[in-house]
Amino acid sequence: MGTDFTAYARADCEDRPSLAVLRVQILARAPSGVAVHALGYSLPCAKRGVQVTIYADRAANVSETGGPTFGRVLGYAIAHELGHVLLHSGGHDTAGLMKDVWSKRDWERAAVSIIPFSATDVQRIAAFHRRLTDRDIPQLASLHSH
Ligand SMILES: [Zn+2]
Numbered sequence: 001m002g003t004d005f006t007a008y009a010r011a012d013c014e015d016r017p018s019l020a021v022l023r024v025q026i027l028a029r030a031p032s033g034v035a036v037h038a039l040g041y042s043l044p045c046a047k048r049g050v051q052v053t054i055y056a057d058r059a060a061n062v063s064e065t066g067g068p069t070f071g072r073v074l075g076y077a078i079a080h081e082l083g084h085v086l087l088h089s090g091g092h093d094t095a096g097l098m099k100d101v102w103s104k105r106d107w108e109r110a111a112v113s114i115i116p117f118s119a120t121d122v123q124r125i126a127a128f129h130r131r132l133t134d135r136d137i138p139q140l141a142s143l144h145s146h
Helices: 011-015 056-064 070-087 104-112 119-130 138-143
Strands: 002-007 024-027 038-042 052-055 101-103
Touching: 024 070, 038 056, 038 070, 052 056, 052 070, 056 070, 070 104, 070 119, 101 104
Parallel strands: 002 038, 024 052
Antiparallel strands: 002 101, 038 052
16 A cells, blocks of 8 residues: 655656745645545646645545654655655656655655655755746845855
């Protein structure tokens, strides 16, 4: 039994600049028809609107069936889906935070340790971030340290 992290991407997404604002919505319930183990989804190439949707009931289900606390499952789900947006990609790794289907063992590990982005993903996210200009993110300009 695993958890399905699904993203939808278009091929030209990688060449676009990152959006300055990331929007996440948490719905109380997954709509009917959503794959049974899906915790949410992301739209890495969306030009506007909500890029990440998370289903609270699905996160609760993972938590109640031997997974980490609800808050921790929610955090991982948000981090994973935001990862797609920050990486401009619907792609997955074979292990770690960006793995596509998390097994019960993955969740057990996530309950007692921190599952981070891979070093490669961190570098890619940083590279996209450097391409943002101050004009793109005036509200965050004061947070720049370089
Ligand atoms: Zn994913």
